[in-house]
Amino acid sequence: MKKFKAAVVAIVTMAGLAVAATPAQAADTCSAGGGGKYICDYGVTKHSLPNGEKEQFLVGLDYAVWTRWTVNQKWTSWVSMGMPAPVGTARAASSIEVTSGDNQGNFQTWITLLNSNGATVGKMRPALGANWYTWDFPNCC
Template identity: 40%
Template sequence: MTTMKRMKTAAVAAAIAAVTAMGSAPAEAVPSGTCDMGYGALSICEYGVTQRHFPGGVEQFIIGSDYAVWTRWHYDDSPTLQWSNWTSLGGIARSEVFLEGERDDGSFITRMTIVGTDGRAWQRVRPRIGASWTGWDLAPATA
């Protein structure tokens, strides 16, 4: 075998080894115990769906198979009562979603809390319907 042929054979063998090694890497596993929430959304079944009515509509929160918080909603005055697309609110939860809502000067403040991977309570706050959520912060301690 000529030197050139040996080099080509070695290059092909190396390429096959590299492809085989890449192909045998484990795929990102979907956690067991997932529920199909429709429209491609998978949730962690044990955490369930947290649903709440707000003035003029309904919203749902789930913990996705990526352990992030996901939400969707619909407004009561929508002619089709069609749900929005699922939207990620991020985070890495190890609990269901807990919600608190209160009226304040005509607004409807929502506090969403989860237990994080560190075992502590984390929250995001939405100051009124239609407003943006705050970033994740440690939830204040309760008595």
């Protein structure tokens, strides 16, 4: 009988641990195309590129910013853009701006967002197809 009670207590304790949620799990979870999961409150930021392709940005369950884009009108897989410092502080992609970098079709893209302490941080891609710079303050670039 004591073993049975001990087993019941262990099961109840384990069940209680399974119910405890981390902050990301406590937030409402939404699904995006391509199997992406994100925190509903932050939504999906959609963005059209000058070459007719599209991009999407969202804040994932890990609080990192994730993106995907189209190539020949077909969506890529989701790719993490990482987290702005300090870790775990992304709130939402608040604005995305595209401007022409030069006359040869290189278009710069900026993404800015608020982190949990209210600071605005940003990331810039110098041209279509180029790698994104690291997270920094938007006036850095």
